[in-house]
Amino acid sequence: MKTALVLALAVFASPAFAGEITGKVDVTPAKYLAETIVYVEKAPGTFPPKTHKMDQKGMKFLPHLLTVTTGDTVDYSNSDGVDHNVYSPDNEGFNLGMIAGGKTGKHTFDKPGTYSQLCSVHPEMLAYVFVGQNPFAAVVGKDGTYKLSGVPPGQYTVALWNSHLKAKGVDVTVGAGKTEANFSVKR
Numbered sequence: 533m534k535t536a537l538v539l540a541l542a543v544f545a546s547p548a549f550a551g552e553i554t555g556k557v558d559v560t561p562a563k564y565l566a567e568t569i570v571y572v573e574k575a576p577g578t579f580p581p582k583t584h585k586m587d588q589k590g591m592k593f594l595p596h597l598l599t600v601t602t603g604d605t606v607d608y609s610n611s612d613g614v615d616h617n618v619y620s621p622d623n624e625g626f627n628l629g630m631i632a633g634g635k636t637g638k639h640t641f642d643k644p645g646t647y648s649q650l651c652s653v654h655p656e657m658l659a660y661v662f663v664g665q666n667p668f669a670a671v672v673g674k675d676g677t678y679k680l681s682g683v684p685p686g687q688y689t690v691a692l693w694n695s696h697l698k699a700k701g702v703d704v705t706v707g708a709g710k711t712e713a714n715f716s717v718k719r
């Protein structure tokens with residue numbers, strides 16, 4: 533009996549065991565759903581730095597929303613035949629200067645927060661880089677659903693970022709089963 537309990541706890545605590553947080557987001561007005569990210573506010577552990585890609589193609593930053601973790605780097609490639617500039621006025625701000633077609637600039641995000649991604653040459657170019665404390669963040673799909681995978685067991689606040697609207701966080705416990713956190717966001 534005791535052995536079984538210890539064994540069960542060992543399985544529960546092993547990194548291989550990880551939970552999933554899923555849910556649905558309702559946004560009013562619906563047009564703002566396109567710019568929504570759901571994320572775990574704070575999670576324990578350290579996360580090895582990763583490199584992500586954001587392309588500049590057809591006068592657009594692609595993808596439109598990118599989620600990264602503090603310490604991660606973003607490679608900004610330019611697939612267009614014209615020069616682009618990459619900067620953000622948000623938080624501590626940064627400016628990579630001009631990036632010629634076929635070239636790549638890079639920026640490492642050291643602080644959490646959301647950065648609007650702009651090009652000084654083309655004011656219509658706008659994307660967002662969401663920098664989380666942890667990698668458990670996802671862009672909400674067109675159908676309003678999202679999934680955060682690989683979340684270690686524990687108690688968390690699931691929060692929502694939207695380009696126009698604010699929402700209250702949802703407290704959840706990630707255990708052996710499925711965990712749900714739903715949001716209803718109104719202007």
Ligand SMILES: [Cu+2]
Pocket residue numbers: 591615616617651652653654657
């Ligand atoms: Cu540009």
